[in-house]
Amino acid sequence: MTRKPRLLAVGGVVILAALIVAALLMWKPAIAPISPPAAASFDMQTKLAGARVVALGDCIVCHTAKGGQPFAGGLPLATPFGTIYATNITPDVKTGIGSWSLEAFTRAVRYGVARDGHLLYPAFPYIHFTRMSDRDISAAYAYLMTREPVNATTPANELIFPLSFRPLLAFWNVLFLHPGEQPPNAAQDVGWNHGKRLVDGLGHCASCHSPLNAIGGEKSGHAFDGGIVDGWEAPALNALGSAPKPWTQEQLVMYLRSGRASEHGAAAGPMLPVTRDLATVPEEDVQAIAAYILSIQKPQPAVISVSAVAAVRDSTSPAAQRGAILFAASCAQCHGPAAPMQSIGERPTLAFSTAVNAATPRNAVQMMLSGNGWHGEDSMNYMPAFGEIYSNQQIADLASYVRETYSQRGPWQNVEDTVAKVRQENRAR
Structure with missing residues (x-):
């Protein structure tokens, strides 16, 4: 056998071996379906404990689509590899987890394996949930299985190849999934x-x-x-x-x-x-x-501190000068130093804002483009969106003004490029 055929043969054996290993890692048996347990089979204390667990795990945040029913899935989760749609975790038999036993639910939470044996994508954070106690998992199961069943089919995921090939998740799990509760640190309280x-x-x-x-x-x-x-x-x-x-x-x-x-x-x-x-x-x-x-705080590069009542700095860049006009027109009534919301409503100065002091303008731009929606009586977080009012350059000018005026850190670079990128990302979602 010449060198080239020999290399091809060895390569074929390696590929075959890899496929066999993948199959062994991937294969998980299905767990038999059950009839949905009666709500009365779960005691009230367990369901209350489950409500706490589900809230701490933010389950409703990811498993509820905009305008959809609670826990019925369908929310698109944007990842660098495509879009994953959150699944229906209501006790609906056909489209949810109504036929899942506690054993099947526990396996999904701890190991990222669905009842029928297919591997779940790690947008579902089972690599963290694997540390949950049996008691917390049982409580979450009781709470979810007593929600209103909703018949809602989850859209197909839109992932790039080869990440759409689920067997690869078996190798991913070998690298990142480390099951088991963590022992307490005896040196801490x-x-x-x-x-x-x-x-x-x-x-x-x-x-x-x-x-x-x-x-x-x-x-x-x-x-x-x-x-x-x-x-x-x-x-x-x-x-x-x-x-x-x-x-x-x-x-x-x-x-x-x-x-x-x-x-x-x-x-x-x-x-x-x-x-x-x-x-x-x-x-x-x-x-x-x-x-x-x-x-768990780490030492960070030193920055100039600001006083409790931060002084507003003079802005000099052309972008910031243009932004000053926009700020006076759209923002000063809430965020200006003399605004009633600060002097009376005790709103914090922008000088302490995480977004304004961040290394990049992304969050400041997001706030300006998207705002914070009105939530009835809970209006403290409300901010109107300016994405349909101002152009990319105007949003960039406004961000530059806020940064140069209120932050003691250096001006952001390429702000308009960030605005264009964020706006495009938002439209794609």
Whole structure:
């Protein structure tokens, strides 16, 4: 046998072996379907505990489409690899999880395997949920199985090849799925350990607030360094102590439970519905989350601090000068230093805003383009959208003005390019 045929033969054997390994890793047996358990078979305390677990896990946030029924799925989740649609987790037999036993539900939560044996995409954060206790999983199952069944078929995912080929998930799981509850840290107190369990497990905070690697896994060694979710920057959770006004425990708890914090601003984008869920759980859970997050702060590059009443700086760039006119017309009545919302309503100055002080203008641009919708009596987070009013250049000028006027950090670069990119991303969703 000559060299070339020999190499081809060896290559064929390697490919065949890889396919066999993939098949072995991929194959999971189906778990027999069941008849939906009667709601009365779950006691009230378990269902109440389940409501807390589901809220801490933000299940309704991802599994409810805009204008859709709660937990009925269909929400498009944009990823760098295409769009994944959240599944129906109501107890509907045909399109939901009504035929799933607790065993099947537990396997999905811990290992990312559906009842029929197919592998779930890790947009469902099973690599974090795998750390949940049996008690929490059982409680979540009881709560979901007593919701209103909704017949709603999930749209087909729209992923690029070869990531649309589910067997590859078996290899992905080998790299990133590490099942099992984490033992408590004996050197820390009960509250800290409780917070770590919630942040690393049920709350899956790192799945949004960490950068991803080339194959969609959380980048090793960069947990909580910040990420991108639905076109918004999820800020670094380990840099809160280096904000222009460092976060306190009280402020972080207030933010997580209400969506706003004194001297820091309001939640927006994907984080806003998360805060609405956290408002329903016991405060001690949120206190523990905040305590743990504030314990993982990293030293950051030094920046010039600002006083409690930040002085407004003179803006000099042409873009900022144009933006000043737009700010006076559309923003000053709420965000200007003399605005009643600040002097009377105790709204924080933009000098402390996470978006204004961020390394990129993405979140400031998102806020200007999309705003924050009106939510009835809960109007504290409201901001009108300017995407249909101002052009890309005008939004860029406004962002440049806000940055150069209120932040002590350097001006953003290529702001108009960011506006165009964000607007295009938003239209594609």
